[in-house]
Amino acid sequence: IYFGAKLHRPRLIGAGCLIMAVGSFCTALPHFFQGPYKYETTITQSSEKNLTHTMLPCQKSCEKAAGSSLWAYVFLGNMLRGIGETPVMPLGLSYLDDFSQEENTALYLACIQTVGIIGPMFGFLLGSFCARLYVDIGAVDLDVIAINHKDSRWVGAWWLGFLVTGAVMLLAGIPFWFLPKSLPKQESKNSKKAVNDFLPSLKRLFSDSVYILIICTSLVAVSGFIGMITFKPKFMEQTYGQSSSKAIFMIGIMNLPAVALGIITGGFVMKRFKLSILGAARVSVTTSLVSFCLLLTQYFLQCRNAQVAGLTVSYEGLPEVSYEPETLLAQCNTECSCSLKHWDPVCASNGITYANPCLAGCQTATGFGKDMVFHNCTCIGEVPILPTNMSATLGQCSRSEDCDKMFKFYMAISVLGAFVSACGATPGYIVLSISSDLKSLALGMQTLIVRTLGGIPPPIYFGALIDQACLKWGTKRCGGRGACRLYDTDAFRSRFLGLIYGLYALSYVLWALLYKRLVQRHKKKAAEPEAVNQEGNDDSSKNTQDETGQEPEKETNI
Structure with a gap:
């Protein structure tokens, strides 16, 4: 980044786009090298269409998963995308800053950041579309797939999004190769001293206490944001009963436009009132505190756990939360030799979900694929409420209408908080009061540190903490623990939001030190x-x- 400020910045940005495109294509490669996805199920189809046995099929042998070493492609792809992304924002913003009038810089930055939100917005919409498509679309008969996009075992066409974004980045990088190295406002600079000046410039940069505080503040705040945005769809799915595709769609269609509007509003405020660095810091801190208060209210917008027999409620319908697999057994299914590990949920007519048809005590079934209906389910009769029939259908039961209303309140608070927080984005950038000759290096080092330490670890420790709230783990094809199928929503909310609150609170303490x-x-x-x-x-x-x-x-006297 430091040398990039001395060289042809637009062409370096174009090269970065090319590298990102290659990284995206590389990330999608594992899908084409591994076999078809086989989801966890206890149901086997017999030769007769209208007959289904609820018994775990016998596995004579267990072969090693074909994709055990394909993670290397994903790692390489992410590394290339990270390398390619590095010069885009620092060199682009410094290029703009060097050739624009000082009073217009904040507005220009706001416009760039606002337009930049369009990319993630379409990204979320594309992700929502791909999540509704089956991972092996075009390669398997979808009529025999017995799950839909609302099922926790569903895997969407994740690879398709990387192919599309790779093609877009490849095209987006072409215009940068034709931009001039400098514009009329720039004065001539001597690039021969770039190598000799690098270490002294780096030393001068990190001896600035303000810059160190900026990095620490950004690192903590970004860690909280990355953890929140990574698991927000899962939070919406588990807490409010939304499908992952709908959760991603709602974020893209509602939250991101609010962020774009907030960024442009913050830039307009900076230009209208001609705020200094101290004024920008006040605006950034104020908006952050207001958005934090809105975030606190989300803790109270809760729904009760999904009613799953033996996990969140008893087989008699009484409230119960248990982490022991033995609670999945009851008098109505003890003689069925049911699997306690596998997750193949069915929704009974009494509104309660059972982990699989066998645990519901179902004897027969009709239909095929997603249309299967199970009959003569003895465990359904354990609930004192008289059901209309003793049948069950594939999939979890839907949440209550009260939960849907609570989800609307949650989205309203979330969108308002996103707008307020984004109003402080442009003022927050202006706080980076580093001399112009070090601006590219300052932005580059900040991007490297924050993206590395604030982007990689948070999903790991957020996920480890959230997994402690898991009530039912899935099972891999060759045994072993798979993905979590059902969470205790109260514990999920406390761990997820609690960690976000802690990181944001620490960032505000650092903001106070920075302002001082x-x-x-x-x-x-x-x-x-x-x-x-x-x-x-x-x-x-x-x-x-x-x-x-x-x-x-x-x-x-001399």
């Missing part, structure tokens, strides 16, 4: 002109005395 340091620097800079003026007055007085012929009191 900015005030001290501002006072110091304000005092320097007065000292210079005073010194200038003293020199003028001495010169006047010399002109009158009077000698100074002290002389220096």
